[in-house]
Amino acid sequence: MFIMEDALADAQRKVARLRRVAAEDPSHRPTLAMTLDGLGLLLGVSRRRDLAAAATQEAVDLYRDLARAEPAAYRAPLATTLANLGGHLSELGKHSSAVTVIREAVELSRDHPAELASALTSLGLTLSDMGRLDDAIAATLEAIALYRPIVIADAKAHAGHLAAALAGVIQQLHDAGRAEDARPYGHEAAGLRRWLQVAEPDMVAFIDDLIAKHGYVITEDGRYTKITTPAQPSTMDETARQRVRTLNARGLDLIAENRLNEAVNEFADAIHLLRAQRPTDASALGMCLHNHALALGKLGRTAEALYSLDEAIHLRRMLVKGKPDLHQPLLAESLNDLGRRLGELGRHADGLIALEESVALFRKTDNADGLAMSVNNLAIRLCDLRRHEEALTATDEALDLYRRLSADNPAAYLPLLAMTMDNLELRYRHLGRHRDARAAAREAKAIRRGIG
Template structure:
């Protein structure tokens, strides 16, 4: 299992509680130390008793995680072997861990992930929790030698909870408990009663550090470190120990020699600093050659102390990086980013961290990107990448190395990756103009990559222009050297078909993907291992394009072939191909519904949604948009078979997800939100919640008007669809004239769309004519209503001849409307 949540939410505490319960039942509970070598953890494959391994901060310990997975894979299964991962996030690092090896793919594909939510969301309950914590702490404080002689129980009884417990920060269990502890400790020092503002939740770590620093000073004096070393020097050493760490005592001495105040001290005194730290915070395992000290706990206290040290001396991190190994560099960036996240620093540490990354980008490139995918505060890291990208003096080789470190899919790095791809493209354009033979392939590849990133950001027109240029270059290259460039041409054509579809140029998109599939068939025949995934991808996109132009039977055949290929590929490599299988199943469900196979379509949609839920749980950054899409489509299919309550629930969940996505990236997800709102309005209408249904479709129409104004080719069909739905919702609430106006606007749009593409839009035109005829009849315009429904009957009669199962019921509906209108008084 992966359990994740922000610092102080209670992950480690919950894992210890679980460990105690399991130990009481005969389990062995193991918490590997940070410095445990992978080969040591691999020995757990020999465990002969029920074993649970808890890996804290799993996002920062990939080598240990890989070793534990290997140990689990080789364990004989005669007794349980369980792995609990604790992390602050479940982002890109988790996806990378799950695809790191064949064993990881097999064992982590079905791992459950849980986000630990705040323990107490109700502010009214927090005062009770505060008092409970204060009384519990009061029973423990007398056991601390320096805190005897004070009546802690009486102090706890006299405490008053903070007045601003409604502050959301108090929903974090650790914040509430730290506040209770700080308030208790302050009662033993009357001089603080007038000077300490106990109401600022952001200051609680500083208050506790104030008490902790007295412990540091008394311990340093006992070891003879003061007054020889200033308090600031010792506090800086403590910050360095948490920022960079040390593998052993020799490593620790190298760390001290990077600090000016300790570098000129005798070795004995530096060793005493190491011993002082080990006394303050003993290592979890005292072993020769092991880590010389442990950690100030809880982590938020260490991070706050580190942040204060870095704010006071921004170049401290530069000195610590001089000679640091990869482990220290990664730890430094991780701890720095966590410290910078605290609002008390008001973004000042963000600026310092970004500057550090820019200054040391050659050594830190991989660590910057890796840490950005793991930390819950990536902004300063992405800002540094943006600075490097925008700097015209950054060498092209450096930019390419940076690009190579980016993960394949990352929501949080999408904008950064697009900017980098744009810069690389511009650099290659200049080189290709000077020397096309050498650099035209590089330019074509950069353009194709840029198109993909622009598409992810919702910048379809810019993405289309980039890939059209890439296809042109690859055509010329493939003509001269087909063996070398035909695969690239096929990939660019496939990408071109996606971009064309996004802007509503479906016929051209179909032509592009048909050409791509032709290339991929030939390539897969010659080398199936290399090109079957590409063929499956091409068929999946071909199915979508065929559906868009109304060739549903052919679209179904292509979709079924794609699903068949992806099933086989996902069986062999689930982590690589399960997302593709889910997408192909989602598409297949639509194609089945289009040809009247609603139950089969629903089954495919339910299977796709199950896969998407697991994928989004494991990596929400990458797969939440997929989950939202799967829910939206399933809502449609559930409605097709009359399961309205389930359809409404799925639609509401889809809208919730799309709202959050559209807030973060409106260019990419506003069309999705509008689509989901339009569908939700229909479901709300069926549930009798007509006013809510009207509000939902009015919001959808508003979004589509803006989108169609910017890109009519892509969004006029959506606007027409939502207007047709708006006319129904208005009529539902008794606003017939307004409903008629919306229907007439929809009809005008559909006439123009049908003229341009009759196969795709004739059914929509007929549906709009049918609905409009009813509204015209209801407002006394019988003759106009008859003309409209007769036109709808003519269209639906022709459609039903070609596909009676799909369009026969629609024809019957229009005939009944015509009979009703005939019976009305002239």
């Protein structure tokens, strides 16, 4: 502990000194960037992830400027630092942001097999945390294929990294219900593990910690077993619990009154209160983070909204494993909002993935309202990606759902039916079906006249 604190203090002193020197002499900026990245790693190891992300982001910004002037010299350190930033963001539950920076690291590393394999392993771990198992498995298998010849050439330097990638794909295959497919990788990992226990015992401990974080333990023969631990009841006192309820309810009321900045503050206070509890009430924290993101999104603060949404989704994924009937609709709702927010940032493909998962979850629940909303947003993302036939099919489904809902509750759902009919008009126009588009526009007007 004292060694770590000394190392941190030393790194912080070096950063402070280098900031002063680099301000006067820009030739010291590469050293400052490298030292900031190192500080970020030390802060990450000591679980100070917010500070780690901030230091590493500063290093990324410096390397990005340096790479513009000298790409051959600085693209590789920029890629490494981006991957490190992705790791910190992932640990903070900011998975969408982590995926974005790690994907950039992957693209920058295409000419460097070892760095590419490392970035792909990080990408696989983050996608796995998001529940995107097929994408995670594909990324990690690509990393493994890259690592194998590298390890043959230099086992001392890279065998541990291959072992970590193998551990990742085994966990991902198990989570995807493909335990048999994981078996050959388990045998390969067991052989590497025996070698590493002699050559790199610290790496074995790191890999064991990595898989334990994802709920597994590994046996000597390479078999992976799910850890089962009893759930910890929340010890939150009733006064604090009621305070969180009050703050959350007041925030929702403020959203309804369009007092959005005040709503953001109410939810932030509730989140702060919940984080102070041990253990944290994950369900309440997920709810407040979701609502915090809702208010931020309405203010146009989309990037900030993504941070809160990412963490809400991470918490709700964990909760679904214990009580799927209760938490699946909540996870689906957060994924729907994530899909919308990513679209606002122009990340339509990522938004589509979130919405496809949201739709799949809503189909498992008795929630036609949520399904209609999510299918409609799915159609919008498909349209943004110029997949107009698929967008039309999704819009037709949303219309069918809203027709049925409006028959039972016209006041609530006729406006949504009219809005979806507007979307149908746009789908037809994209496909050159102008007569159908005019008919959809007439029906939308008729619905609105009926609303009065």
